Amino acid sequence: MQLTLLLIALALFNFTSSENETILSSLISAIEKATLFLKNEYQEFNLDGVVGFKLLLEQVKGTMERWAMKKELYFYWLRLKRLENTLTSLTKKATYFAKQSDPQYFNDFRDLLTDSFWILPSSWNHTNPELVYLLLEDSQVFSEFFSDKCIILLLGTRNDQGESCVVSSPCRRKMTKSGYTDYLLSHQLLYFIVGKMKGCTRNLFTQDAPYYTNMFCANMMKKNVEIEYNGFPKLQQDLFMENIMLCGLSGFLDFYKLRWMNEIISWQDSTSGCFDIAENFTTSSVIEKEKQSPKRVKRREKKVSERCLCHKTSVAVGALGGFLYSFQLGISYINNHW
Template identity: 25%
Template sequence: MKAQLEVKWLLFVLLTQVGVSESLPDAGVTELELPGRLQHLISHYAKNPDGVNVDGLYGLRIAQGALAAAVKRLSSTAKPDVHLVSVLTNITKILDKVCRESQAKIKVSEASYYESFKPVLDTPYPVTGQVKDLSKHTDSQTQSKQPVHRYDEHHGDICYTKLLGTYHNTDTDTVYHKCYIDDDCLNLMMEGGQRRYVLTHQLLYFMLAQKVGCTDKINSAIKPLSLNHLEQRFCEKIWTENEQLYTNTSPHIRFFDLDLFIEQGVLCAMQGYGEIITLSKLRAVLSYQDRATGCYGPAFRHLGGKRWNITKRKEKADVDRCLAHTTGLAAAYLALSINKYYT
């Protein structure tokens, strides 16, 4: 059985090979076969749309945005690689179908959660084409300071939904309109000394503000800072953590850190800090992709059960033990890597 899987995997790679070696200075990128690996992942959910949850759909929407940006950039070059554009366009069509079908199911299976985050789930997530540099240092004073408030996912979700205009306080029967920003949420989302998922979820708050058109209100609320400055500070700290999670010893990233590692790379690369993704990190992430299914989560067998709360958000495993949150983010990570290395 193992030998058969190896042969199938080899055939899959050969059949999806993209002839772009002339346009890529680093042959290591070509060897990774990113378009084929991404298509394999997405094809799993084309056959199993029930396996996607809200958080997984968010990752797939980011992948849509990254692929759209890649196709646009490649098509606008003087001599576009027609074959590569065709391959990526085909993957985009498959992904579009997956998002439509999974979204229709999520509207029923996770109705309340879906409605809360609908403004960022209905369309592809735009990915900036601007390349930004990280100064790669952290504010020592902020880094050493202990957080005053304990971040919890429930409080965080309230802040997100106030921003998105989907929060309804049933106790007071108050409906909050889009771009509602209060001091309580700003203090929570700007508090220093945070790490791991709290840090990425703080950054996500400000990214959502941009996505739904609240940039001016956020900039006004955080003066004398600016949104761009704040996001750079977050990504500097996240980059430092991401470097620490990657080790020189195989498999380079511990499985229990994999979801966080990918999330860190996705959020900062989306904002233009693509240097957080490197070839060595990309290889490590790809090493966890299941060759039979194309998705992420074979180590799930060690955890047992159908649901696993890794991020204090919802994780879901399908019949093939594919983790929706991790796999959705991995799709975004691969698409952002294509955008970085193939365009």
């Protein structure tokens, strides 16, 4: 499967060296700008803001491993090496302040910031449109508190015996139920990702996981296509990038469309390097709109400086890091026309 996709990519696209370098340089520059934002604001980041940069650090390392023997990429490898050193230092500093700002929340999700937690894809898949389902009514949704509790049971951070990978019946029902969309859907996928990263061996995370991750990402792809069709509304940009980050991390290469990468980069503030809120919305108005729509259950957002958003910047770097990690396989281009 992986070899076939690579051969198709080579047959369909014949990028010159200069075109490749322009794309790669633009991508790395965007990541460097976002890292500069972290450097200037790391004391203000909450845990959810740091997670994306921690994932980015692993994506940078993974990319460097694949580029180590490629002389033609040595200049870019050096840029990534500097980036790795900077991210390593900054994520440690940001982690310290995230712990101080909310000790209980930090304790619950601390595993997400450990060095060995995030495992990058070793093989690639493609979403299946046949798995797109009909949506449930709003009365069927679950709360952010419920989602957090289910993930905490997997992490085992509130268990006196240190037992992890605990799956309660309510969590199993909700986290495997079809019909959800938006952040509820991405939280379902995150639940399975955490189970995989934690090394859970229950059938839910071994035998059943491929089916559910395929179903979730098929519907997340449908949502992203809708967002693109509607002109990338400002309030849906965060969700759009979160879907790319999570499904890319799950090995679905068709989320790495070149036009989507360019669109994301265009949203970045050129001065601060962050990803920000709409000009006609205040942070409070954004939060109020999210309360009115129970489908919008995302991780904790925090405004930094005048208009920069931690969670939005976090998912942006997680998504862009995925584009970087997939770049050396030649798959960032093929999906531009699929």
